[in-house]
Amino acid sequence: xxxxxxxxxxxxxxxxxxxxxxxxxxxxxxxxxxxxxxxxxxxxxxxxxxxxxxxxxxxxxxxxxxxxxxxxxxxxxxxxxxxxxxxxxxxxxxxxxxxxxxxxxxxxxxxxxxxxxxxxxxxxxxxxxxxxxxxxxxxxxxxxxxxxxxxxxxxxxxxxxxxxxxxxxxxxxxxxxxxxxxxxxxxxxxxxxxxxxxxxxxxxxxxxxxxxxxxxxxxxxxxxxxxxxxxxxxxxxxx
Amino acid sequence: xxxxxxxxxxxxxxxxxxxxxxxxxxxxxxxxxxxxxxxxxxxxxxxxxxxxxxxxxxxxxxxxxxxxxxxxxxxxxxxxxxxxxxxxxxxxxxxxxxxxxxxxxxxxxxxxxxxxxxxxxxxxxxxxxxxxxxxxxxxxxxxxxxxxxxxxxxxxxxxxxxxxxxxxxxxxxxxxxxxxxxxxxxxxxxxxxxxxxxxxxxxxxxxxxxxxxxxxxxxxxxxxxxxxxxxxxxxxxxxxxxxxxxxxxxxxxxxxxxxxxxxxxxxxxxxxxxxxxxxxxxxxxxxxxxxxxxxxxxxxxxxxxxxxxxxxxxxxxxxxxxxxxxxxxxxxxxxxxxxxxxxxxxxxxxxxxxxxxxxxxxxxx
Numbered sequence: 001x002x003x004x005x006x007x008x009x010x011x012x013x014x015x016x017x018x019x020x021x022x023x024x025x026x027x028x029x030x031x032x033x034x035x036x037x038x039x040x041x042x043x044x045x046x047x048x049x050x051x052x053x054x055x056x057x058x059x060x061x062x063x064x065x066x067x068x069x070x071x072x073x074x075x076x077x078x079x080x081x082x083x084x085x086x087x088x089x090x091x092x093x094x095x096x097x098x099x100x101x102x103x104x105x106x107x108x109x110x111x112x113x114x115x116x117x118x119x120x121x122x123x124x125x126x127x128x129x130x131x132x133x134x135x136x137x138x139x140x141x142x143x144x145x146x147x148x149x150x151x152x153x154x155x156x157x158x159x160x161x162x163x164x165x166x167x168x169x170x171x172x173x174x175x176x177x178x179x180x181x182x183x184x185x186x187x188x189x190x191x192x193x194x195x196x197x198x199x200x201x202x203x204x205x206x207x208x209x210x211x212x213x214x215x216x217x218x219x220x221x222x223x224x225x226x227x228x229x230x231x232x233x234x235x236x237x238x239x
Numbered sequence: 240x241x242x243x244x245x246x247x248x249x250x251x252x253x254x255x256x257x258x259x260x261x262x263x264x265x266x267x268x269x270x271x272x273x274x275x276x277x278x279x280x281x282x283x284x285x286x287x288x289x290x291x292x293x294x295x296x297x298x299x300x301x302x303x304x305x306x307x308x309x310x311x312x313x314x315x316x317x318x319x320x321x322x323x324x325x326x327x328x329x330x331x332x333x334x335x336x337x338x339x340x341x342x343x344x345x346x347x348x349x350x351x352x353x354x355x356x357x358x359x360x361x362x363x364x365x366x367x368x369x370x371x372x373x374x375x376x377x378x379x380x381x382x383x384x385x386x387x388x389x390x391x392x393x394x395x396x397x398x399x400x401x402x403x404x405x406x407x408x409x410x411x412x413x414x415x416x417x418x419x420x421x422x423x424x425x426x427x428x429x430x431x432x433x434x435x436x437x438x439x440x441x442x443x444x445x446x447x448x449x450x451x452x453x454x455x456x457x458x459x460x461x462x463x464x465x466x467x468x469x470x471x472x473x474x475x476x477x478x479x480x481x482x483x484x485x486x487x488x489x490x491x492x493x494x495x496x497x498x499x500x501x502x503x504x505x506x507x508x509x510x511x512x513x514x515x516x517x518x519x520x521x522x523x524x525x526x527x528x529x530x531x532x533x534x535x536x537x538x539x540x541x542x543x544x545x546x547x548x549x550x551x552x553x554x555x556x557x558x559x560x561x562x563x564x565x566x567x568x569x570x571x572x573x574x575x576x577x578x579x580x581x582x583x584x585x586x587x588x589x590x591x592x593x594x595x596x597x598x599x600x601x602x603x604x
Contacts, residue, residue, distance in 0.1 A: 181334075183338075183372035183373065184371060184372055184373070184374060185368060185371035185372040186372075188371060190371060191371075194346070198346075201350070
């Protein structure tokens with residue numbers, strides 16, 4: 001039982017850290033760069049992608065034995081497009097502000113590589129529960145990455161933190177007179193690529209450091225075991 | 240023969256080191272720096288020194304944090320800071336040079352592997368970054384203080400001001416005037432003359448690039464010391480002249496346009512000091528030719544057709560990024576026989592027809 005729990009946990013956290021779709025697999029770069037201008041838009045995009053990812057993963061996993069292998073990609077896209085259309089209509093009706101912010105990138109979720117990649121690589125080969133969890137993990141990983149990027153870009157580029165205009169509430173997020181000093185380049189695509197590259201470098205460095213720590217730990221453990229063995233041998237000799 | 244030394248190649252080494260080359264570049268930039276102080280006052284000198292110090296500081300810190308060998312002694316960071324400082328307007332607040340230096344050294348140079356591995360000229364990339372980041376501050380024009388009653392120490396009050404300096408601003412840069420005359424159809428040399436452009440007493444948004452004489456002295460020094468490749472400035476400037484003549488051939492002021500384009504902007508400074516960066520310019524004849532002509536054409540196209548009056552920095556950045564591709568155009572290496580393509584194709588064809596014959600049963604079946 002403990003083991004299966006562990007496996008489910010790793011399916012879930014895999015998308016957030018070890019193979020984060022944006023920062024590790026470098027998938028779905030286009031919408032990432034486009035919507036990460038403001039934290040509000042990024043959060044909305046992240047939730048939208050997570051929703052579509054979970055729903056499509058569940059659906060594809062359910063139908064994985066029915067869909068013929070040869071037409072699987074069109075079938076996946078059809079399923080994904082259904083959920084995206086649904087989402088688009090819901091957003092347009094209930095959250096028009098977010099709908100305007102996301103613009104063309106909302107319908108483009110249909111061809112987002114993250115969703116198609118998870119459908120192809122995971123959902124079409126795994127049971128429903130795992131697939132749903134995988135979709136949730138990947139979606140949260142995407143949300144987290146885009147949100148971090150957007151917070152950095154919004155802070156440096158516009159001098160504000162989480163400005164939003166949502167269902168009648170609005171918040172400018174401006175910090176003091178920081179907007180006067182803002183580096184405009186971070187709201188431009190060039191700044192997006194800069195932030196993206198530096199973020200990937202930082203994440204890679206962190207994971208490299210972690211691996212090194214693990215290796216060192218393994219080495220130390222091996223030494224300890226050897227030492228214990230030697231001690232045992234000595235005791236035996238003494239005996 | 241008393242001793243025989245056995246060693247691996249290289250057997251012939253040159254006495255020149257990075258440090259010496261960079262020292263030459265610094266010496267070559269001194270006339271422009273002196274001219275800047277004389278024309279625009281002491282504050283630009285202060286900004287330039289700030290640039291140099293922060294460039295060296297950021298390189299030192301980066302090497303310390305990454306636990307790499309210390310590289311500040313090769314003086315390349317000093318050159319980057321000097322060029323960046325001369326490329327700033329004379330009235331920017333003090334955080335602009337610091338942020339620019341951080342970008343030039345950390346992101347453009349050190350993250351890509353340090354000296355010789357940068358993808359673009361660091362100072363150039365930093366200037367473009369700053370222009371995109373603080374467009375208002377970086378495109379303001381500084382008026383010369385020489386010959387006016389503005390004191391030599393007067394711009395220091397802009398050190399912490401986020402508003403562009405008002406009494407130092409004018410819109411009459413030579414290239415700005417060209418933009419204006421394209422629509423009205425007058426002569427571009429109505430309110431500036433060639434002498435003022437040669438001496439550098441014109442308004443500019445980059446203080447170091449106005450004095451053509453000082454830059455030419457530095458450029459000739461570099462050419463004489465064989466520090467820079469003579470082909471790059473030659474091709475670049477020649478292309479600008481030819482292409483300007485072509486574009487403005489219908490106007491009756493072709494000569495005036497050529498003179499303004501040559502002396503009025505950052506062309507000379509860019510051609511001698513920035514386009515010739517070793518790591519970001521091609522070496523082969525064909526590469527250098529395309530590089531120089533590309534620079535010239537892009538500069539004139541940006542100046543004539545874009546919304547900005549100046550295009551030197553963007554064209555150098557663009558051709559810097561193209562350099563790895565230009566280096567791939569290979570000429571025949573030494574000692575390799577010329578390829579006879581016709582013969583090669585003939586042999587391939589023969590081999591294939593033999594195979595075909597064999598497959599079809601052939602004579603020997």
